[in-house]
Amino acid sequence: MLGTFNTRVIALMPVAIAINIVLGYTVQTVLKLPIYLDSIGTILVGVLAGPLPGALTGILSNLIWQYTPGIGGGTIGPFAVTAGVIGLLAGLWGYLGVFRPRPAAGSQLYLAALVGAAIVLLLAIRIYTSPIYGTDPAQGGYGPGVYVLIAGIGIAAALAVAGFIIWRRDASGAWVAAAGAVTGIVAAIVSAPIAAYLFGGVTGSGTDLIVAALRQGGADVFNASLGQGLFSDPIDKTITSFIVFIILSSLSTRVLARFPLGERLVAQQRA
Amino acid sequence: MRPAEGVYHRLNPTTKLVIAFAAALIAFGVRGWSGPVGVLGVVGVTAAVAGIGRGMRPFVLATLPLIASILIVNTFLYPDAHDVLFRVGPLAATGTGLAAALQASLRVVAFALSVAVFSLTTPTDDLLVDLEHRGLGRRGVFVIGAAIRTIPRMAERAGEIVESQRARALDTEGSLLRRVRGLVPLAGPLILGALSDVEERTMALEARAFSAPGRRTTLRPIPDTAGQRAVRWLVALGSLALLAATAGGVITPP
Numbered sequence: 435m436l437g438t439f440n441t442r443v444i445a446l447m448p449v450a451i452a453i454n455i456v457l458g459y460t461v462q463t464v465l466k467l468p469i470y471l472d473s474i475g476t477i478l479v480g481v482l483a484g485p486l487p488g489a490l491t492g493i494l495s496n497l498i499w500q501y502t503p504g505i506g507g508g509t510i511g512p513f514a515v516t517a518g519v520i521g522l523l524a525g526l527w528g529y530l531g532v533f534r535p536r537p538a539a540g541s542q543l544y545l546a547a548l549v550g551a552a553i554v555l556l557l558a559i560r561i562y563t564s565p566i567y568g569t570d571p572a573q574g575g576y577g578p579g580v581y582v583l584i585a586g587i588g589i590a591a592a593l594a595v596a597g598f599i600i601w602r603r604d605a606s607g608a609w610v611a612a613a614g615a616v617t618g619i620v621a622a623i624v625s626a627p628i629a630a631y632l633f634g635g636v637t638g639s640g641t642d643l644i645v646a647a648l649r650q651g652g653a654d655v656f657n658a659s660l661g662q663g664l665f666s667d668p669i670d671k672t673i674t675s676f677i678v679f680i681i682l683s684s685l686s687t688r689v690l691a692r693f694p695l696g697e698r699l700v701a702q703q704r705a
Numbered sequence: 706m707r708p709a710e711g712v713y714h715r716l717n718p719t720t721k722l723v724i725a726f727a728a729a730l731i732a733f734g735v736r737g738w739s740g741p742v743g744v745l746g747v748v749g750v751t752a753a754v755a756g757i758g759r760g761m762r763p764f765v766l767a768t769l770p771l772i773a774s775i776l777i778v779n780t781f782l783y784p785d786a787h788d789v790l791f792r793v794g795p796l797a798a799t800g801t802g803l804a805a806a807l808q809a810s811l812r813v814v815a816f817a818l819s820v821a822v823f824s825l826t827t828p829t830d831d832l833l834v835d836l837e838h839r840g841l842g843r844r845g846v847f848v849i850g851a852a853i854r855t856i857p858r859m860a861e862r863a864g865e866i867v868e869s870q871r872a873r874a875l876d877t878e879g880s881l882l883r884r885v886r887g888l889v890p891l892a893g894p895l896i897l898g899a900l901s902d903v904e905e906r907t908m909a910l911e912a913r914a915f916s917a918p919g920r921r922t923t924l925r926p927i928p929d930t931a932g933q934r935a936v937r938w939l940v941a942l943g944s945l946a947l948l949a950a951t952a953g954g955v956i957t958p959p
Contacts, residue, residue, distance in 0.1 A: 638771030
């Protein structure tokens with residue numbers, strides 16, 4: 435249940451750590467996108483090998499990123515805690531078979547697309563109604579902008595998930611979206627106290643604008659960081675989960691089946 | 706990495722690791738001014754002794770965006786602070802906010818410098834050899850060592866992929882949507898290429914008795930002294946005790 439460390443997993447882990455660091459660095463500095471994408475390797479190992487290997491990959495990624503000369507990672511080290519939790523959750527998703535392809539057609543496919551969109555909207559509404567962004571929009575100081583943004587992102591994400599499911603003819607998109615969004619919410623809850631307690635609530639990236647907006651609206655240090663996290667992390671982790679899903683589905687069954695959780699990643703054969 | 710020179714360089718790598726972790730713990734864990742300032746002082750003296758002042762510059766420069774953000778957000782937007790220093794448009798700078806901002810900035814600088822002292826004085830290979838000598842299994846040593854060696858190669862590969870996709874009209878400068886579209890042609894080849902190496906590495910490791918039982922013998926033991934062992938325990942337990950004492954309210958640091 436907790437995961438296996440066979441030679442294949444041990445060979446995968448350094449590669450996954452390097453993917454985390456190099457891709458995270460490239461996305462943040464070359465493409466300059468406002469997301470992190472530094473947990474693809476962590477989720478990959480978690481899904482393929484279980485919670486413990488996933489957690490270790492996440493923790494080691496952040497520590498190596500911080501302490502290796504030349505790639506120095508600013509504030510990344512203390513967030514090893516978050517990375518570990520992300521790996522644990524990914525192991526759970528792998529164990530539950532979330533990332534297994536589920537080919538569907540006809541009405542079943544459209545039902546799955548609806549369910550996927552509904553899950554995303556439900557989580558977006560939960561974030562929308564979170565007291566962090568003020569209990570009453572009319573009373574809040576930062577105006578309706580935040581709400582319009584959350585609603586817009588929620589609807590766009592729901593459409594993207596439904597579109598993905600129909601395009602790939604695979605009902606798993608709904609599961610992957612839910613797993614990614616839940617991972618993001620948990621990551622935000624774990625990260626907020628670290629940012630608030632260690633770094634004055636900010637991280638030195640573009641997302642600090644959201645922190646400033648929430649502070650301006652009257653949120654305290656912790657809630658402003660949590661609000662920013664609940665904004666960025668579910669989006670980041672959902673995108674990451676879909677990237678991992680696409681990678682896994684482009685690997686051959688032969689390669690997948692050799693990993694400890696491989697059986698749970700290949701489509702179930704009909705007897 | 707240059708050969709070890711000077712007193713601090715010659716310390717056992719694990720001693721330097723323990724000191725670095727203790728510095729991070731105190732800089733972040735002991736609130737108020739004394740924690741970060743104390744660590745900054747200790748780290749500054751160590752850096753001077755080790756003679757690495759010049760090498761620390763990039764580490765300090767790297768913290769500048771974060772510090773700018775900490776100073777601006779906290780000075781002007783500190784919750785429930787009313788001791789206004791001056792106003793810029795609709796925003797008011799508060800004394801409480803400025804104090805909190807300066808403390809957070811000091812913490813970040815102290816932490817960054819403690820990281821710098823460790824990474825500039827400790828060759829990774831030495832640390833791994835020493836940790837294996839102390840009982841870290843070969844799996845752990847392999848994962849950490851291989852990861853550190855893979856990063857520069859993969860970064861090079863990522864650079865090549867970005868260049869070749871640019872040559873095929875990938876837009877890395879345009880609007881947000883265009884840059885998002887650039888994600889797949891970048892991440893896809895990078896990850897799939899890296900995963901195809903895993904299979905070969907597995908075979909290579911198995912062929913070299915990686916999963917054989919028993920411990921490996923250390924060919925080149927890293928020198929250690931009884932004095933350093935005492936220092937390690939003292940630093941580790943002392944920093945934890947200090948943290949517990951300040952968190953529990955036994956000592957209130959200024």
